[in-house]
Amino acid sequence: MKEDKTFDVIIVGGSYAGLSAAMALGRSLRRVLIIDSGLPCNRQTPHSHNFITHDGEQPLVIAQKAKEQVLNYPTVRFQQGLAASGKKTNDGFEINTTDGEAFSAKKIIFATGIEDVMPSIQGFSACWGISVIHCPYCHGYEFSGKKTAIMANGDRALHLASLVNNLTSNLTILTSGKANFESEQVKKLEKHGIAVIEKKVTKVQHKDGWLEKVVFEDNSSRTFAALYAALPFKQHSGIPVELGCDLTEQGHIVVDNFQKTSVMGVFACGDNASMMRSVSNAVAAGNLAGAMVNKELVEESF
The missing domain is CATH 3.50.50.60 (FAD/NAD(P)-binding domain)
Structure with a gap:
């Protein structure tokens, strides 16, 4: 048939x-x-x-x-x-x-x-959806109060920072290049104690997808529990x-x-x-x- x-x-x-x-x-x-x-x-x-x-x-x-x-x-x-x-x-x-x-x-x-579209950063894709995340509503509560990074720049970074700032007071923006913020945006970041690092990210060090630290192009590093990324x-x-x-x-x-x-x-x-x-x-x-x-x-x- x-x-x-x-x-x-x-x-x-x-x-x-x-x-x-x-x-x-x-x-x-x-x-x-x-x-x-x-x-x-x-x-x-x-x-x-x-x-x-x-x-x-x-x-x-x-x-x-x-x-x-x-x-x-x-x-x-x-x-x-x-x-x-x-x-x-x-x-x-x-x-x-x-x-x-x-x-x-x-x-x-x-x-x-x-x-x-994953960036060419060692370890990034292995952490995607686990500790390298995209959405505060989907994942943010589980990382509340923890040391958190946002990998983004400009308006997108500020938008994510405004949402994640409600979840943790330990927040850093990683622009992976020259920061692109208006003066009023810089004032907002300073007001909330949000640091900005302009060094390029080259590696995400992790264990089974759980972030341990972010490594920069000059081989310096910072420890974080979570990394938000606007891809x-x-x-x-x-x-x-x-x-x-x-x-x-x-x-x-x-x-x-x-x-x-x-x-x-x-x-x-x-x-x-x-x-x-x-x-x-x-x-x-x-x-x-x-x-x-x-x-x-x-x-x-x-």
């Missing part, structure tokens, strides 16, 4: 946002295919926080439980693999995987996340742009209040379309995307 490869909706990305969207659609009896590579961006993170009922849980445990619950809905199918390309068709869209398979659907939801990123998948989806100046997929992209029939949710990078936000956005896709399908058929 020939396998049916035509669905109502294809969801590219099967982590929190994608699984949440799939649940909303599965509960509406939509035929859904989730394509996922199994490599979530937070796979190194030991615990997820700021997500009510799951606070302190391992991200992998949350995702596994979500997957089990979603696949209880008989119209939802999970495909392990990597989506490689996509195109518009007369009936909707076609997604091709690196395994050479092709699937088609009326609607597409991209829950593909983003890929952080550049890129879209984890190039397919949304391939299909014509617009991106913001920052590089996120442009969506409206209902997770619709600039391409009719294409939706996006989670980190790829939001600056609010958290499991809870991804779940909420995915739930909304699933409901809005179902709404479109209803309007087109009823």
Whole structure:
């Protein structure tokens, strides 16, 4: 018997946002295919926080439980693999995987996340998501009161400092080059006793991902328990742009209040379309995307 490869909706990305969207659609009896590579961006993170009922849980445990619950809905199918390309068709869209398979659907939801661009600093990537972190709301409480660094410059550094200053009074900004602060910003940093080090960071010394000290280009070092880093990123998948989806100046997929992209029939949710990078936000956005896709399908058929 020939396998049916035509669905109502294809969801590219099967982590929190994608699984949440799939649940909303599965509960509406939509035929859904989730394509996922199994490599979530937070796979190194030991615990997820700021997500009510799951606070302190391992991200992998949350995702596994979500997957089990979603696949209880008989119209939802999970495909392990990597989506490689996509195109518009007369009936909707076609997604091709690196395994050479092709699937088609009326609607597409991209829950593909983003890929952080790691700096060429020894030990940095090994600590990412553990003690080198990006979000005070996700990780800050666990490092409250501890010696903390922020690796950023200018407005971004000041923004992070304003948030982290509420969590610890022992805070230092590492600009890795000449500091770029306005005079009023310098006054704010001085007011709160926040030091600025302009020397370039060359190494993050750690034990199993837990930061011990930061080493500078002159071989001097400073001990820290945590390091916040404002990293550049890129879209984890190039397919949304391939299909014509617009991106913001920052590089996120442009969506409206209902997770619709600039391409009719294409939706996006989670980190790829939001600056609010958290499991809870991804779940909420995915739930909304699933409901809005179902709404479109209803309007087109009823």
